Structure formats: C-alpha cells, structure tokens
Amino acid sequence: MRGHVVYKKGPHLGVEVGERVFISLPRKRLRGQVYVGDFVEVDVVDDRHVRIKEVYERKNLLPKPKVANVDLLVAVFSLRLPKLDNLHLDSVLAISEKYGVDSLVVLNKLDLAGEEEFLRWRSVYEGAGYSVIGTSAITGEGLERLKAEISGKTVVLAGPSGAGKTSIIRKLAPGVNLKVGRIGRHGRGRHTTTDITLVKLPEGGYVCDTPGFAKVEISFFVGRDELPRLYREFRRFSCRFSDCTHTHEPGCGVLGNVGEEPGKVHPERYRTYRVLLEKLQRV
Numbered sequence: 459m460r461g462h463v464v465y466k467k468g469p470h471l472g473v474e475v476g477e478r479v480f481i482s483l484p485r486k487r488l489r490g491q492v493y494v495g496d497f498v499e500v501d502v503v504d505d506r507h508v509r510i511k512e513v514y515e516r517k518n519l520l521p522k523p524k525v526a527n528v529d530l531l532v533a534v535f536s537l538r539l540p541k542l543d544n545l546h547l548d549s550v551l552a553i554s555e556k557y558g559v560d561s562l563v564v565l566n567k568l569d570l571a572g573e574e575e576f577l578r579w580r581s582v583y584e585g586a587g588y589s590v591i592g593t594s595a596i597t598g599e600g601l602e603r604l605k606a607e608i609s610g611k612t613v614v615l616a617g618p619s620g621a622g623k624t625s626i627i628r629k630l631a632p633g634v635n636l637k638v639g640r641i642g643r644h645g646r647g648r649h650t651t652t653d654i655t656l657v658k659l660p661e662g663g664y665v666c667d668t669p670g671f672a673k674v675e676i677s678f679f680v681g682r683d684e685l686p687r688l689y690r691e692f693r694r695f696s697c698r699f700s701d702c703t704h705t706h707e708p709g710c711g712v713l714g715n716v717g718e719e720p721g722k723v724h725p726e727r728y729r730t731y732r733v734l735l736e737k738l739q740r741v
C-alpha cells in the first residue's frame with residue numbers, strides 16, 4: 459500500500475495510509491533514509507503499525523527542516539517585532555532556489571506597520587520575481603489569499619522566531635494543537651528537536667511549521683560558486699563571462715542593471731548578495 463510520511467517524532471515516523479496514520483519504524487536498510495514528506499510503500503503489520511518497504515523517488519528534499527516533496531516554501535517575515543531582516547529573507551530564498559523548491563514571501567504583522575513600509579518591501583520582492591502576500595494573523599488580513607496559494611500543496615513555513623508562523627498556521631488549520639511562542643526568548647538549546655509534523659489543511663494539502671532562527675547559516679547549504687544563480691532576477695541579464703560573480707567583471711549585465719526602476723536589480727537585493735558572497739568567500 460502507498461503511504462505518506464506525515465510526522466517524525468524521535469525515532470518514529472507517522473505514515474498516513476488512506477484516512478489513518480500508522481506508526482512505523484523504517485526497516486534497517488532504510489534507516490535514516492526516509493523523511494517527512496516521502497511517499498512510501500508499506501505493509502500493514504497490525505492495527506497501529508506499518509512497515510516501510512520502499513521509498514518512492516522524491517522531487518526535492520529541503521535540508522532544514524528535512525522535508526521531502528515540498529511544493530512551496532513560504533518565507534514568513536514580520537515587518538515589525540521583529541523588524542524585517544532582508545539579509546535573512548534573501549538567505550532563505552536562495553536556499554530554497556538551491557534545493558529546487560518554489561517560494562513565496564509573506565510579510566506578516568501588517569497591523570503593526572505602515573502601508574508604505576509594506577508596499578516598499580513588496581515592490582522589492584515582486585520586482586525580483588516573487589509573489590508577496592501581506593498578512594496579519596491578528597486581523598486575518600491576507601490569510602484568504604495565502605490559503606488559496608497553499609491549498610492542496612505541501613508547504614513549509616520558514617522565517618525568524620516571532621515572525622508569526624505558528625500563529626498563521628493556527629488560523630489556517632484551526633483546532634490543531636500548536637505552540638505559539640513569545641518574542642525575545644533565547645538559549646541555543648531550545649530548538650534542538652528534530653521532530654517534524656505536517657499539519658493537514660482543511661482545504662487539502664499539508665503545512666509544516668518550523669522553529670525560527672535569528673539567521674540561517676547559508677554556508678551550510680550553499681557554495682560560493684552557486685550563489686550567483688540563486689538570485690532569481692539575476693538570470694534576466696547576461697554577462698560576458700559564464701562564471702561572472704557580478705562584482706567587478708567587465709560586461710556584467712547584473713552590475714550594469716542595479717537600480718530601483720522596474721525590471722532592474724533592486725539595490726537592496728544587490729547589497730545582500732554582496733554580503734552573502736563575502737560570507738561564503740570566508741568559508
């Protein structure tokens with residue numbers, strides 16, 4: 459029978475078969491090779507247990523959280539509290555590009571920010587080729603549009619701690635038991651858990667909450683030579699050299715097109731590119 463891995467809790471995996479979720483321990487031969495999001499072939503052992511026999515080919519595998527077959531990564535960042543850190547956002551988007559996962563930008567806490575602030579960031583990311591949705595988990599603004607974008611898909615929500623990921627999921631899947639955190643907590647030990655759950659959406663599809671981090675260490679996931687092609691909008695331009703780093707090379711189409719006008723590379727995006735490139739240079 460075909461199943462879908464919908465959670466990982468300690469050494470156990472939860473496999474949805476039809477309408478039911480069974481507990482499974484993967485076969486020795488597959489241990490460590492089955493991830494949440496995987497489609498698997500199983501034998502039903504008893505009332506509560508299945509045995510995974512085989513893992514079907516996956517279309518992608520995000521490294522953190524380790525989730526397979528992701529249709530969409532939703533980068534959830536708040537405009538305020540915490541203030542939007544676009545370097546962090548651009549790291550998340552670049553990692554998503556690298557792993558072949560489409561992504562969408564959610565700017566949350568609209569209720570705390572001015573309209574111009576939202577419109578300014580929206581134009582930066584729409585200009586780069588991303589869909590942008592402004593939301594408020596408090597007033598509910600934008601959540602219908604977000605729902606429409608994610609229904610039927612397997613979606614991972616990622617973004618900094620306190621941005622509102624869990625609050626948004628609670629609104630999208632009411633009745634599901636999730637922990638909403640407090641801003642400003644700290645301590646490295648908090649997020650060491652690797653437990654992962656795909657929450658079923660009422661409209662179909664699954665959403666995965668992840669604990670936020672202050673920043674992602676992009677160097678764990680992306681090599682220096684890869685970064686130039688992970689900025690979507692850079693692909694619109696051509697450069698004289700195929701291995702152009704878009705920093706100093708003659709005939710560089712990116713460098714020649716940095717500007718705030720539509721169709722150009724927004725100066726803020728170019729700035730974060732340089733910061734990330736510099737970071738990757740040092741590793």
Ligand SMILES: Nc1nc2c(ncn2[C@@H]2O[C@H](COP(=O)(O)OP(=O)(O)OP(=O)(O)O)[C@@H](O)[C@H]2O)c(=O)[nH]1
Pocket residue numbers: 566567568569570593594595596597617618619620621622623624625626637638639640641668669670671
């Ligand atoms: N004003 C306002 N507050 C919000 C909004 N969304 C979430 N919050 C609050 O922000 C705080 C953090 O929300 P969470 O949903 O726990 O944030 P998170 O992204 O899940 O954070 P981590 O789990 O730490 O990664 C909570 O106090 C929420 O009530 C919003 O749209 N507007």
Ligand SMILES: [Mg+2]
Pocket residue numbers: 623624625637638639667668669670
């Ligand atoms: Mg949370």
Ligand SMILES: [Zn+2]
Pocket residue numbers: 696697702703704705707709710711712713
């Ligand atoms: Zn170039």
